[in-house]
Amino acid sequence: MTVWWLIAAVSTVSWVLTLMLRRYALAKSMMDIPNERSSHTVPTPRGGGVAIVIAFLAAMPLLVALGLIRPAAMYGVFSSGLLVAVIGFTDDHGHIAARWRLLGHFIAAGCALYWLNGLPPIELFHTPIDLGWFGSVLALVYLVWMLNLYNFMDGIDGLASAEAISVCLGICLVFWCSGNTELIWLPLALSAAVAGFLWWNFPPARIFMGDAGSGFLGVVLGALSIQSAWVSPNLLWSWIILLGVFIVDATWTLLRRLLQGNKVYEAHRSHAYQHAAVKLGSHKRTTCIIVGINVLWLCPIAIWVGLGGTQIIGLLLAYLPLCLLAYKLRAGLPE
Template identity: 60%
Template sequence: MSNVWWVPVIAGISFFLTKLLRHYALVQRLVDVPNARSSHVVPTPRGGGVAIVLAFLLAVALLFATGVISLGVFAAYIGAGGMIAVIGFMDDHGHIAARWRLLGHFAAASWGLFWLGGLPVITVSGFDFDLGWVGDILAVFYLVWMLNLYNFMDGIDGIASVEAICVCLGICLLYWISDMPELIWLPLFMAASVIGFLWWNFPPARIFMGDAGSGFLGGVLGLLSLHAAWTKPQMLWAWVILLGVFIVDATFTLLRRLFRGDKVYEAHRSHAYQFASRKVGSHKPVTLAVGMINLCWLFPVALLVSKFELDGLVGVVVAYAPLVFLAFKYRAGELEIDQG
């Protein structure tokens, strides 16, 4: 069977696994009860992101078995992704101290980066930079930040799922346009894995992703971006552009809270998307707006970078400028006062 026929199969597996996980969460009372730091108002089971993990790792195994990906690529995603998911699963079931979670995240990032071959050459303003071991260290921090920011941004119904689907399908189209079909399969299967879950997570959500799913998505998307840069350095910039909504909101919010002296590891609801959802009184318009920003703004800029030789750094600045404006407009990182 051609691998393309496995795309709807993987989506279906994710769908049915999410249904089973929802039943499991209800039986085990793994339910998020609304509190002062929540963006939801109805008790909702969590941990459904495990379905994304299992479906995608099954697809990775399939691609390896059919010779589409190498042993190193297989080991990177299975090892790093699996480690991140296990840490998140344990945290979903019982709190793990932040320092131990962070240690596990660095271990997973280092494992994945090792098997991918380290940080590839970075192209800036037409110049290639091989940063060596310094670049590898920076890449590990990038991966750890990616998996944590994705966890931070999974705060309203459907937003993390819609972001992952838009980014993955967008990059697949860029790969096809740029004559890089060999790279399409992994993000395509990731999109399929998330689509199966989204049916249960779209506003109003019947199950939440949980740390196992959100951290896994962030970590794997980070690995996919570095993986692509080994084939074409400009693709790293395309990934960073496509992930702009999450990168800008999470980074802007973290920096503002850090400068104010907040305990940044404590739960809060001061991201721009959270303020926006409270302003409009619903999660759905904000989640759909994220999808439209990806489709109508970030994808065209990423296309200019990946296909039409727009400098990557310039592309990031152009793409992020309105996102920074939105972060200001929707009070990213401000104190949670008069939020109603």
């Protein structure tokens, strides 16, 4: 029963901190002013993602004390998440050159991999493959891409928050169905922290997450996926399937912009979800549709793979419709 009180407290703390951060941002005029590349039209306070960071990180030592997570998992997730949040918070309040941000991101990813013992052997068609040092490099790039793509996808009200909650609760269901209930507590605590923030961020948003929150969510979700892979290689594939909407949209958009010779580090409004929000005329509707895709399409496939289904077949089944959707919505092309 104690742990459920802790989960409720995480959500409450996040809610209260978001309220305080919103008042602080309004008092200090820390506003996200709309421009031609924005998806919002009203100046909105930013930096609310700090509430998620504080609420979740504060819960981790308590989960260790309750014997629900291993200290090494806490050290890896805590150190990498905190470093990414500090970099994002600093960038939100000023500007850090892209090369120094990227260096910090790689250091944060390295911290996570150090404590999590790197990338375990993966499975392809139920055959274990130990990638050795190349696996560590691949995992490093994966974590850095996860934290940056999450930042790219935080562009309309409620989307990044709703994605985190639906993915975390979805993977908890995968863990429960596959008999790996010991892994539930970190994603459950993260979903609680995000839920407290979402109350203020659901369309129309009263505060934005900011880079501190979005980058934090990306690296933490990536680290949790690698942690679970040590328990069962199939669980890594389940995570990647559940994160499919964000992974496909961000990757497709990046590659298409690269092929067109665009500067990929410049702000833009050409993601599939941004085009969808314009077509539907509603951030709320777009966010709800993406949650629906996660719940009704990706989650059942993730459960099947987590129970021993063929990994590549599950990935193709999940991703091919998402690729078609990205193509139809002209991801990577200007409006």
